[in-house]
Amino acid sequence: DAKTTQPPSMDCAEGRAANLPCNHSTISGNEYVYWYRQIHSQGPQYIIHGLKNNETNEMASLIITEDRKSSTLILPHATLRDTAVYYCIVRPGGSNYKLTFGKGTLLTVNP
Amino acid sequence: DGGITQSPKYLFRKEGQNVTLSCEQNLNHDAMYWYRQDPGQGLRLIYYSQIVNDFQKGDIAEGYSVSREKKESFPLTVTSAQKNPTAFYLCASSTPGHLGDGYTFGSGTRLTVV
Numbered sequence: 001d002a003k004t005t006q007p008p009s010m011d012c013a014e015g016r017a018a019n020l021p022c023n024h025s026t027i028s029g030n031e032y033v034y035w036y037r038q039i040h041s042q043g044p045q046y047i048i049h050g051l052k053n054n055e056t057n058e059m060a061s062l063i064i065t066e067d068r069k070s071s072t073l074i075l076p077h078a079t080l081r082d083t084a085v086y087y088c089i090v091r092p093g094g095s096n097y098k099l100t101f102g103k104g105t106l107l108t109v110n111p
Numbered sequence: 112d113g114g115i116t117q118s119p120k121y122l123f124r125k126e127g128q129n130v131t132l133s134c135e136q137n138l139n140h141d142a143m144y145w146y147r148q149d150p151g152q153g154l155r156l157i158y159y160s161q162i163v164n165d166f167q168k169g170d171i172a173e174g175y176s177v178s179r180e181k182k183e184s185f186p187l188t189v190t191s192a193q194k195n196p197t198a199f200y201l202c203a204s205s206t207p208g209h210l211g212d213g214y215t216f217g218s219g220t221r222l223t224v225v
Contacts, residue, residue, distance in 0.1 A: 036214075093212060094212055099152035
């Protein structure tokens, strides 16, 4: 599986957009980008995933660069409850492939 | 509502004792997983099972054992052979086509060995 690089921590003001970057320069053509988040002492929560097109759901937007070597998770209006560790993961599509979680980015939303 | 239930939330055991962590899902998911998380670290895969009566070792299986006798259940036993069992344990499940073949996680069990 391709490795990912994320900043260890970021801050964001409440109500502003939070933009979380992820580099995955060795991503393969069949690998998807997944984002999960983990609020303290809870299990990780699925946010969004994509292959090459930008994706949006009720939680966030995922912007993948045209060369697919990096992506950005956007929380459009961050709230205090969005404070969590955000994990960017790449892996081939298909349920036979395991998800590998790195250390992620600790996003702190400040009032 | 469908989901994954891990119990108990907190567990204390004496050193040298085996302990079994429960994981039950009513999502009708085919695959189930166990991860371990240490403070400030990512998740490390212990065991996973893609179908009933079959399971594979993950990256850190030593000192752990599992069974998958029912689709809904995937208990994890932390044996006395596990040198540093104090950690946060997470169970997950997945099935093709759900969340992009991604995982649904339980709320975790925090094991403390004294």
